[in-house]
Amino acid sequence: xxxxxxxxxxxxxxxxxxxxxxxxxxxxxxxxxxxxxxxxxxxxxxxxxxxxxxxxxxxxxxxxxxxxxxxxxxxxxxxxxxxxxxxxxxxxxxxxxxxxxxxxxxxxxxxxxxxxxxxxxxxxxxxxxxxxxxxxxxxxxxxxxxxxxxxxxxxxxxxxxxxxxxxxxxxxxxxxxxxxxxxxxxxxxxxxxxxxxxxxxxxxxxxxxxxxxxxxxxxxxxxxxxxxxxxxxxxxxxxxxxxxxxxxxxxxxxxxxxxxxxxxxxxxxxxxxxxxxxxxxxxxxxxxxxxxxxxxxxxxxxxxxxxxxxxxxxxxxxxxxxxxxxxxxxxxxxxxxxxxxxxxxxxxxxxxxxxxxxxxxxxxxxxxxxxxxxxxxxxxxxxxxxxxxxxxxxxxxxxxxxxxxxxxxxxxxxxxxxxxxxxxxxxxxx
Numbered sequence: 001x002x003x004x005x006x007x008x009x010x011x012x013x014x015x016x017x018x019x020x021x022x023x024x025x026x027x028x029x030x031x032x033x034x035x036x037x038x039x040x041x042x043x044x045x046x047x048x049x050x051x052x053x054x055x056x057x058x059x060x061x062x063x064x065x066x067x068x069x070x071x072x073x074x075x076x077x078x079x080x081x082x083x084x085x086x087x088x089x090x091x092x093x094x095x096x097x098x099x100x101x102x103x104x105x106x107x108x109x110x111x112x113x114x115x116x117x118x119x120x121x122x123x124x125x126x127x128x129x130x131x132x133x134x135x136x137x138x139x140x141x142x143x144x145x146x147x148x149x150x151x152x153x154x155x156x157x158x159x160x161x162x163x164x165x166x167x168x169x170x171x172x173x174x175x176x177x178x179x180x181x182x183x184x185x186x187x188x189x190x191x192x193x194x195x196x197x198x199x200x201x202x203x204x205x206x207x208x209x210x211x212x213x214x215x216x217x218x219x220x221x222x223x224x225x226x227x228x229x230x231x232x233x234x235x236x237x238x239x240x241x242x243x244x245x246x247x248x249x250x251x252x253x254x255x256x257x258x259x260x261x262x263x264x265x266x267x268x269x270x271x272x273x274x275x276x277x278x279x280x281x282x283x284x285x286x287x288x289x290x291x292x293x294x295x296x297x298x299x300x301x302x303x304x305x306x307x308x309x310x311x312x313x314x315x316x317x318x319x320x321x322x323x324x325x326x327x328x329x330x331x332x333x334x335x336x337x338x339x340x341x342x343x344x345x346x347x348x349x350x351x352x353x354x355x356x357x358x359x360x361x362x363x364x365x366x367x368x369x370x371x372x373x374x375x376x377x378x379x380x381x382x383x384x385x386x387x388x389x390x391x392x393x394x395x396x397x398x399x400x401x402x403x404x405x406x407x408x409x410x411x412x413x414x415x416x417x418x419x420x421x422x423x424x425x426x427x428x429x430x
Contacts, residue, residue: 029289172243186421329369
């Protein structure tokens, strides 16, 4: 049964990453789940339990992507990019820093997928307008993709991985933010430093800002743009209320998404049904299906074995345990994708005997490793695969070899600094 469960998991993972003939990740995961159920690796009770665990996370993620898509059509993100490009006043290094700041802010509130898939094309368009050659464009392109994952830590909604883990361990919005905002700051500073060290020679020292259009020209509808600020403020307040009133995050994000759809329809900025149809509904099926497959590994005891490995790492103390958990999650994410990784690790952590600060450190280190680890390889996250696909459609080809050489050099030290930041912060707040 062990080999059967692992075989189903491996087959599902290969299909999810490979996507033969455009096969949806949802169908691949669903097929794996059905196979696990038919072969009795999982039971109907397991399927119900998995659905209970992941429904909030996946629906919240879909709602966030809908919100970010509408904001993109309003011109919100392009306006922000132009604002920062003009603010740099022709200083190439300063505008490079502003790109990372904008990327981290968009990631924090609209998830890493939103930042990578929406912001990257905007950044690419602007550097082309500034007449940068390919050598000078690459730092901006790589920075926008890299920062989208490395700074996707601060809020529950910043990454689907965060939502899944927070839901599984019943961590509220405010509690999560209190533990992860500081490590995210460490991640941001380390990311900016490594990006400058790696791409410093290619970043242009200056550019002509007169090539750029004015920020106000990016706004498609002035009234909708102003309303967006009010709605987003309500969204942030709503996130805080979720913990106080024990409301699922997906409910708040869903309501705001509906409000945006209604306002967008009335102002004729969007076609609501088109936005809804284009939302990543396959993620819902993927999350449930993949988690069912992972549950099969749990049922045959494989996650228990991983739990023993994690438990043994904690004998070295809080710092060693934090580093070990983070790098383990990063390694697994880089070779088998971060979604199944965070699920497997969550089940493994749950099986350990850890309590208190050590248990919390393992939970958050798992999130950090699962958020940052995917940047080592192109297959680490679905967002990266989609990001490479978007770049390819724009005429930018980045080979897997080029990506790996860049990813491993940038990610390993940033991960160390971030996990160290988590350890320091955990000792402060207890």
